[in-house]
Amino acid sequence: MSAHLGVRNTGDNFSAQQIAQNFDDLHPPLNAERASTEATRCLFCYDAPCVTACPTEIDIPKFIGQIATQNLPGAARTILSANIMGGTCARACPTEILCEQKCVLVKGEGAPINISALQRHAVDPIIMADGAHPFARAAETGKKIAIIGAGPAGLACAHALAVLGHQVQIFEAKTKPGGLNEYGLAAYKMADDFAAKEVEFILGIGGISIEYGKVFGRDFTLADLQETFDAVFLGIGLGQANQMSIEGENLTGVQDALQFIADLRQTADKSTLKIGKNVIVIGGGNTAIDAAIQAKRLGASEVHLVYRRGFAQMGATEWEQDLAKTNDVIFHQWAKPLKIEGESQVQSMRFERTKLIDGKLLGAGETFALSADQVLVAIGQNLDAGGLGALEIKRGKVMVGADGQASLPGVFAGGDCIQSGEDLTVQAVQDGKIAAAGIHAFLGGANG
Amino acid sequence: MADLRCSIAGIESINPFWLASAPPTDKKYNVERAFAAGWGGVVWKTLGEDPPVVNVTSRYGVHKDTGRGILGMNNIELISDRPLEISLREIEQVRKEWPDRIIIGSMMAPVEEELWKELAIKIANSGVHGIELNLGCPHGMCERGMGSAIGQVPELVENTTRWVREVVDIPVFTKLTPNTTDILLPAEAAMAGGAHAVALINTVNSVIGVDLDIMAPNPVLDGKGTHGGYCGSAVKPIALHMVAEIARNAATRNLDISAIGGITTWRDAAEFIALGANALQVCTAAMLYGFRIIEDLNDGLSDFMDQKGYRSISDFRGLAVPNTVNWNDLNMNYDLKAKIDPDTCIECGRCHIACEDTSHQAILMEIKVDGSRKFTVIDNECVGCNLCQMVCPVPDCITMEPVKNGLPYVTWPDHPKNLMKAKE
Numbered sequence: 001m002s003a004h005l006g007v008r009n010t011g012d013n014f015s016a017q018q019i020a021q022n023f024d025d026l027h028p029p030l031n032a033e034r035a036s037t038e039a040t041r042c043l044f045c046y047d048a049p050c051v052t053a054c055p056t057e058i059d060i061p062k063f064i065g066q067i068a069t070q071n072l073p074g075a076a077r078t079i080l081s082a083n084i085m086g087g088t089c090a091r092a093c094p095t096e097i098l099c100e101q102k103c104v105l106v107k108g109e110g111a112p113i114n115i116s117a118l119q120r121h122a123v124d125p126i127i128m129a130d131g132a133h134p135f136a137r138a139a140e141t142g143k144k145i146a147i148i149g150a151g152p153a154g155l156a157c158a159h160a161l162a163v164l165g166h167q168v169q170i171f172e173a174k175t176k177p178g179g180l181n182e183y184g185l186a187a188y189k190m191a192d193d194f195a196a197k198e199v200e201f202i203l204g205i206g207g208i209s210i211e212y213g214k215v216f217g218r219d220f221t222l223a224d225l226q227e228t229f230d231a232v233f234l235g236i237g238l239g240q241a242n243q244m245s246i247e248g249e250n251l252t253g254v255q256d257a258l259q260f261i262a263d264l265r266q267t268a269d270k271s272t273l274k275i276g277k278n279v280i281v282i283g284g285g286n287t288a289i290d291a292a293i294q295a296k297r298l299g300a301s302e303v304h305l306v307y308r309r310g311f312a313q314m315g316a317t318e319w320e321q322d323l324a325k326t327n328d329v330i331f332h333q334w335a336k337p338l339k340i341e342g343e344s345q346v347q348s349m350r351f352e353r354t355k356l357i358d359g360k361l362l363g364a365g366e367t368f369a370l371s372a373d374q375v376l377v378a379i380g381q382n383l384d385a386g387g388l389g390a391l392e393i394k395r396g397k398v399m400v401g402a403d404g405q406a407s408l409p410g411v412f413a414g415g416d417c418i419q420s421g422e423d424l425t426v427q428a429v430q431d432g433k434i435a436a437a438g439i440h441a442f443l444g445g446a447n448g
Numbered sequence: 449m450a451d452l453r454c455s456i457a458g459i460e461s462i463n464p465f466w467l468a469s470a471p472p473t474d475k476k477y478n479v480e481r482a483f484a485a486g487w488g489g490v491v492w493k494t495l496g497e498d499p500p501v502v503n504v505t506s507r508y509g510v511h512k513d514t515g516r517g518i519l520g521m522n523n524i525e526l527i528s529d530r531p532l533e534i535s536l537r538e539i540e541q542v543r544k545e546w547p548d549r550i551i552i553g554s555m556m557a558p559v560e561e562e563l564w565k566e567l568a569i570k571i572a573n574s575g576v577h578g579i580e581l582n583l584g585c586p587h588g589m590c591e592r593g594m595g596s597a598i599g600q601v602p603e604l605v606e607n608t609t610r611w612v613r614e615v616v617d618i619p620v621f622t623k624l625t626p627n628t629t630d631i632l633l634p635a636e637a638a639m640a641g642g643a644h645a646v647a648l649i650n651t652v653n654s655v656i657g658v659d660l661d662i663m664a665p666n667p668v669l670d671g672k673g674t675h676g677g678y679c680g681s682a683v684k685p686i687a688l689h690m691v692a693e694i695a696r697n698a699a700t701r702n703l704d705i706s707a708i709g710g711i712t713t714w715r716d717a718a719e720f721i722a723l724g725a726n727a728l729q730v731c732t733a734a735m736l737y738g739f740r741i742i743e744d745l746n747d748g749l750s751d752f753m754d755q756k757g758y759r760s761i762s763d764f765r766g767l768a769v770p771n772t773v774n775w776n777d778l779n780m781n782y783d784l785k786a787k788i789d790p791d792t793c794i795e796c797g798r799c800h801i802a803c804e805d806t807s808h809q810a811i812l813m814e815i816k817v818d819g820s821r822k823f824t825v826i827d828n829e830c831v832g833c834n835l836c837q838m839v840c841p842v843p844d845c846i847t848m849e850p851v852k853n854g855l856p857y858v859t860w861p862d863h864p865k866n867l868m869k870a871k872e
Contacts, residue, residue: 039514043796043841048797
């Protein structure tokens with residue numbers, strides 16, 4: 001792994017300048033020469049495996065070919081017509097388990113095309129520019145659609161509906177749009193306020209308005225929306241953090257990792273943030289990794305990531321795990337939280353070793369403790385069903401059909417609140433696209 | 449290390465690689481650098497009578513692939529723009545300082561016997577090993593009645609060659625233009641004029657590209673452009689063909705050939721030699737990469753010869769000539785089928801779509817349960833065209849396998865479906 005991907009420190013306080021540098025772009029953009037060289041490596045496969053591996057089915061060989069012929073606006077249109085959040089996906093997608101994993105050059109040359117970097121090269125100029133939006137709206141249909149949540153699913157759905165000529169009203173609980181793109185991804189993946197810029201770009205299509213500070217279930221219900229709108233899309237994500245349900249969980253210094261990341265993302269001068277000396281991160285997903293690396297980059301002396309199973313079972317990809325290791329995050333596998341110890345402030349945390357017996361994860365009896373003044377919990381989120389009323393929910397997810405329609409007619413859903421693919425931006429965008437087509441059809445529009 | 453010495457028109461060279469008449473050979477400084485790098489000889493940039501020509505700025509244009517690869521370039525430079533006397537004195541000096549290297553003097557003059565003879569004598573007196581007649585330059589000079597304007601008229605090719613032969617006693621190379629319909633006509637004319645060797649090809653007339661902002665052909669000079677001479681890798685196939693035509697033509701097969709045209713690698717060199725070239729001239733590759741390319745040209749050619757057991761250039765010179773035949777001499781019964789090695793296939797699908805869209809629908813694509821793809825040749829549909837093998841990015845993954853059909857060698861003139869034959 002390249003040296004610049006790792007930040008190593010001895011626990012001494014970072015200067016404000018060093019911290020700012022620590023949260024710079026993880027992967028600096030390609031320059032034109034590098035992009036050209038990489039683009040010409042592409043074999044332009046027929047029915048390319050990378051395309052089928054992309055949840056949004058971006059025509060990857062086509063856009064790479066357009067980069068090769070120096071048709072960057074065309075490349076951007078190819079990407080954005082399949083995935084309006086191509087910019088975020090270029091930064092945050094775990095391409096090592098998606099398009100790049102399927103690149104035939106993995107077998108051919110031992111290394112895939114750097115698809116994400118090329119995608120960023122293509123879309124950034126158009127997203128960062130103040131120029132004309134690359135898509136035009138169809139004639140007004142007079143139909144109004146309510147969308148709950150201005151996250152990736154909601155925004156993708158909104159954009160697709162706006163293109164079709166519908167009016168979209170988004171209700172967002174927070175004060176900013178973007179959902180997890182704005183609040184939940186590591187800062188070094190979304191440098192230079194990219195999430196906000198991308199949303200501004202998406203809204204450039206017109207026909208979409210957003211009301212902020214509107215909390216679903218508190219300020220309005222599904223029934224309210226069904227009355228005033230022609231259709232409703234739920235892009236509410238998973239609003240509640242899972243609990244460990246152990247002793248000491250309420251001690252000062254114990255925090256939801258997503259909240260930690262959100263605070264970090266919303267603080268311009270990250271040197272003003274407090275970080276523990278010894279930080280424990282609980283969990284094995286990408287959020288756990290993002291939290292652990294960022295804790296380290298804020299200046300924690302030691303960051304311990306504790307996961308109840310092994311590396312192979314982690315939700316975080318191998319690449320993400322390696323990134324954490326490169327950043328001196330200390331991994332502890334096969335250990336589950338027993339209790340958090342301390343007076344009012346967390347002082348240490350005790351774990352029990354685990355083992356797999358007949359496919360079941362069991363405590364092995366042996367325990368150990370790690371001292372800590374901060375504990376970040378990243379063990380997933382669950383659906384906040386408040387406000388959903390009679391909508392059918394199974395295994396903590398809103399049930400939808402192939403067109404994204406939930407159990408009530410005219411109510412659609414997508415993103416993390418439904419069971420589609422992985423809980424990733426790229427999947428949420430696809431869910432939003434599918435639901436937009438579903439809504440359009442529901443409202444009597446022609447398919448396609 | 450194989451013996452790379454070669455002989456052409458009676459001239460012995462330490463290796464077959466000479467720099468062609470062009471900017472790299474315009475003056476002593478460059479030529480000495482070339483000799484220091486290891487080049488066997490140079491053809492000095494074409495000299496004309498004083499006053500020397502005046503060149504323009506913006507002289508070269510490029511044809512690239514979508515990456516950084518240069519497929520070819522063209523130029524609108526004229527012949528040497530230095531005073532004749534300076535060039536001749538420099539030639540004399542270099543001849544003395546590099547006694548084992550070859551210098552050929554290239555020349556050009558208006559179509560007047562006296563002018564050709566006077567200039568040829570002056571150049572011969574500088575001590576060159578031979579004289580090359582530039583009858584090929586397709587830009588600028590041809591507008592003044594020289595270069596390709598001479599090379600395109602066999603009678604003038606013969607006359608100019610004869611004029612030079614009559615006044616010098618060193619070997620005469622007639623350099624041919626490819627901007628003609630049948631290369632054998634000027635080649636035979638050169639022979640009739642007494643040429644010891646022909647040198648070919650000169651550059652191909654071309655417009656290298658259009659500047660879409662200025663709306664003028666490249667290279668653009670003050671808003672205008674003109675056609676120029678195309679060279680580099682892209683012209684190699686044209687040159688190979690013309691060299692082969694001369695080498696296999698009964699009237700010219702004993703004519704020595706100094707082959708020119710896109711030679712970039714030792715492999716290119718070996719191909720020209722296999723088609724009958726006695727020696728080689730290189731320009732564009734040196735202009736793009738510098739004189740040091742001579743190291744691998746020599747080294748690679750030597751390795752190739754060692755591997756094949758050729759001890760000298762003459763051991764394999766012309767070996768491909770008897771196998772270069774007319775279409776009518778090809779075996780109509782020969783049958784090839786493509787075969788795809790599933791173990792090395794990386795599933796890109798390029799073979800499938802090339803065949804499906806543009807050829808014979810002979811490659812089946814099957815998608816397996818796990819999403820992987822399997823590509824199989826449908827033998828009955830495959831016409832053995834090689835397209836799939838060419839587009840396949842994996843070396844040796846697709847092979848063209850001869851079918852053992854036991855049928856005799858039958859050419860088109862003898863083929864049962866040939867109606868002309870049936871009438872006999």
